[in-house]
Amino acid sequence: MSLFPMFSLPAAQSAGLPLYTDVAMDYDLGRPLWESGNPILVTGLEAVRSWAWRAIATARYRWPIFDWSYGCELEALVGQPYQAETKRSEAIRYIQEALTVSPYISAAAVSDLRFEGSRLHACVELTTVYGRGKIDV
Template identity: 40%
Template sequence: MTLFPLIEAPAEEAGQSSAVLPLYREIAWDFEQDRPIWKNGAPQWVTGAQAVATWVWNTLHYVRASLDLFSWSWGNELQALTGRPFSQAVKESEAARYIRDCLVVNPYITDVQQVSVGFSGSTLSIRCAVQTIYGEVSVDVPEI
């Protein structure tokens, strides 16, 4: 169904899209310094599994809906655990669920496994294995 019934939607918009996704491309990221990598005044690009890993890193560091610039489907809701009177086990379980929920919206990610979270005061650390269409990517976020 379209807004203008006299104009037919292209086949892809009509729900007949192909299952083939284009090669995923993202700005290269320095995970230790948490910033993009530049060379000769231009950002460096990565593709495939490394690009998906960069997307995962940035998604885990962005609070969902904190800026109008990004859609609701990008970012996480881990800040919702702040100040809640949950037990440590419940916080860790909920954090793992929030992590899975925010990552599986990416069509290049097929599964999120082995999620382990740790709280140290107000700092959260995350480790997980992300299954992508390019293979497995290990993600280690020492502090959020």
């Protein structure tokens, strides 16, 4: 029984989590998708992919609006005198730590990680409660 019977709760998933809903992203342009002045919403695996992409793109601890568990610490690598392999392994660790805070993501495997000047490119394979998905960052 609900206090507000006119509102229904989202369908529960196998992990006991509500169906995840988020804003659809244009990954190439790095911005949310809009239609008629409203953000386009997606659910399930695509919603988790959208959240993951933004979590990696957001600097952890920089923005007071976000909880300290949200975001990625990749900026900590800028200007560090690490050797290439150390920088690479730290980048992988930062990405995995940023993503596995989500209860919807159980694992994140980073592959094809490379630095091109000051830019980082990586392919991330996500294992979620909705199955497997991939994002390119």
